[in-house]
Amino acid sequence: MIQTVRGVRDILPEETGRWWFLEETARRIFIQYGYRELRTPIFERTELFSRAVGETSDIVEKEMYVFQDRGGDSLCLRPEGTASVVRTFIENSQHRCLPWRVFYMGPMFRYERPQKGRFRQFHQIGCELFGPDGPLADAEMMSMVLRFFREIGIGDAVTLEINSLGCPVCRGPYRERLTAYLESVREVLCANCQRRMVRNPLRVLDCKEEGGSGVLQGAPAMRDHLCHGCEAHFQGLLGHLERLGLPYRINPFMVRGLDYYHRTAFEAVASGLGAQNAVAAGGRYDGLVAEMGGVSTPAVGFAMGMERLLLLLDENKVPVTRPDVYLVVAGEDLVTASGLMLAERLREAGLAVEMHLSGGGMKVQMKHAGRSEARIAVILGEQEVSAGMAAIKQMRTGEQEKIAMDQVVERIRLLLCQHH
């Protein structure tokens, strides 16, 4: 038997309702904030990601799905969404249409070891905002994210963490101070951190090892070494969050894996997801557009992991999709023919109708009606059809009545209204 490749999975019809719920809620909320959907290709030139995400990041170094096409170009399945959005922004001269607000949703690909909440093909919903450079934009975006979480019913399960990563002006000097400090406590750090010190000292702050964390409390924090501009930006952000009454936690140890972030970084973390506790993450990347060859434009964005959100979703809050009517047709050709026409009339009236197509007796068909979870079964047998009637059964109560064929639509509408 041929199976799916490692780390990818089918999303069966039983699950897609939950996906729709997330996607539809996201669209509704984002549109309220002025965002419109952008759809970019699922693969790009490899160079786009190595430049945007950073040559030394783990994503580029060991996680990209790279391949050559028949022309010999090196292409890559997108490992994240922002790089493509920035490319589109530049390629289509959207700096003439500021502010530019877009959202996207779809699959991303990373060659990683799969585990809980982590897949090789996973799905993100994200937003990017180009133009505004002040903390107002950051605050509005966080507010939108939290509204989305409340709307899908996981508001209480998620905490907003924020930090400032500084900018090119202040990050360099800070990096040196941090490195100096880490050197001084080198022996206490775990083996991994000793390695990371050289490549990316900021990452050491992220260390989860028990032994190191005590020492890290004493490490110089980026926050205390922000330049004037960055400090004002951060204070401005805190002020907006306070005014909005949004709960947040400053996490001086939060750093971002992707190289392009400046100033604001934020993350929504949830408990109960094991090591993969970040359900959304984002931040400001004021330098990226210029770096990628566009007209220098500040920007801020975030992405959410759908699989992780789904792990948090409360089943009861997801609207179920089921037919309004299951149509039972027990009889000869005349019966099924009039059933076919009745089904279309009901659909014309806007109802969701599942008609029994596979023959069988009343018992079998009723069983299917029950399984379909339809609220109403319409039963057509020889008796009904010859009398110009239809039997209407409310599945929940078992109540059944006979109605003239031309009044069936009206009657069903009434019954469906009553039970809402």
Added chain:
RNA sequence: GCGGACGUAGCUCAGUGGUAGAGUCCUGGAUUGUGAUUCCGGUUGUCGUGGGUUCGAGCCCCAUCGUUCGCCCCA
């Protein structure tokens, strides 16, 4: 890339070297025109795969593939 656990019916799992099982699901009947409850019957299988040990392997050993949890990293 590294470490641990686990692969037995569609699903959840029991089975410590001697005839492959339970629950559920599906299906037939009790009920010749009525589902979800009840009762009775039935089908469910290369025991992940390949090798080895043994008179004999679902069980022990080796390899491999897959799943899962963690590390690294990330949504």
